[in-house]
Amino acid sequence: MKKAWLTLSALALSLSAAGAMAKDYTEIRFGVDPTYAPFESKAADGTLVGFDIELGNQICKELKVSCKWVENDFDGLIPAMGAGKFDGILSSLTATEARGKTIDFSDRIFSGPTSMVTKKGSKLSITDLSTLKGKTVGFEQGTIQETYAKAKLAPAGVIIKPYQNQDGVYADLKAGRLDASLQDKLQAELGFLKSPEGADYVSSENIHDPLLPAATAIGIKKGNKDLQTLLNKGIKMMHDDGSYLTIQKKFFGDLDLYTE
Template sequence: MKTSLKLSVSAALLALSCVASAKDWTTIRIGVDPTYAPFESVAPDGRVVGFDVDLGNALCARLKAKCVWVQSSFDGLIPGLQARKFDVILSSMAATAKRREQIDFTNRLYRNQTKLVARRNSGAKPEATALQGKHIGVEQGTVQETYGHEKWAPSGVQIVSYQSYDQAYDDLTTGRLDGVLMDAVQGKLGFLDTPRGKDYAFAGDTVYDAKIMGDGDAAGIRKGDSDLRDALNTAFAGLLADGSYKKIEARYFDFDMYGK
């Protein structure tokens, strides 16, 4: 009986300790795929930089927490979060219904669009019939990869997955790909506006499917870490309210990323 009582007391104390530590977010480890300029990339000095990084650092500052940035491939972000390699995903990740089955998300941080990048005057269109037999690059684990496999592959479009879009750009410029399906902002600033993208352009209209692509990008949180999710939501609302979000946005974009 005494042993059972001691075990019960010990278990209760352990549970209370776990709850306390779960709410003590003095350090927040953030997973990021740093191959996605201007959202996240690696600077010459080895630091991870970009819009998401500045946004994450501002959120941590609001919470009086230290940000620790942990690099990962994009398709390794959700498994890494679940394995507790980091506490948050902040890496231009769309909060889709499929991903919500595995993890939780904060409120929307911004919206992005999906477009097809192809050689100028190629006549390419982001339509299954127009791309039949073509090779289209996507990044592993992205909504663009899901869209390509679900909407285009059944019609004979060859979807080629890469660990990073930099690899896809290389194959696009050497002719091994006919196009790349990607976030429009990253495509413009990370490729089209650079010297190697001068012969390329967006082809056709924006590609969108609500079920596959969700309604904006957000920070990913483990299910059960609702205290961290709520704290980040409160901190983000503060950034919007006092103009800090706009100041961060203006460092990278000359248009509204948040949207309505």
């Protein structure tokens, strides 16, 4: 009997310890690089605005937890999350196979292709890389566009240039220090190209390449199943109650970002 009691006690302690390990979130901290309108940017008063921002806030609302945003350069988001500066990355983060080796992801948030932005009439073509030979193409460092540029553009004789944030890319494009830029197509068309500064520029067709997947999700620290389950629950709740569609329509009208 004593042996059986000890066995049951050990099992109870084990289950108790497992339960204690599960984190009960009352606040979710999202890391974000606010230089990527209309997904994430800063309003004139300094507040964070954009599609991702509203989705994150709605997820927290659905889950009845508080939401905190932590600003960080895009290429430092994954290391900063690993260092415990925030719980998840909600910043137009594409769910790639390479990133999946170091972090986990939530269910898909939206899908968005990549495009190239050039000055109108430039005759530069992403489907004919010979037109880009000797030209300079910029992109935000740490992105899938950087991976693509290093693997496909540089070997074709294209001069590639990384930037700390997307604002820097567009600043040099406007100043003539870049011939083209690579970025999310929706970000270009609904952000930069709709601004007065982007009036003389045009976006290319979608760039189809295995290095440029479209699925975007929330990045989560490797092995954090508690947060992954919680965020997936919040995403599903948004779709179930229609709040996702409401937010999507606010920023993109009748465009469907969720359907791949």
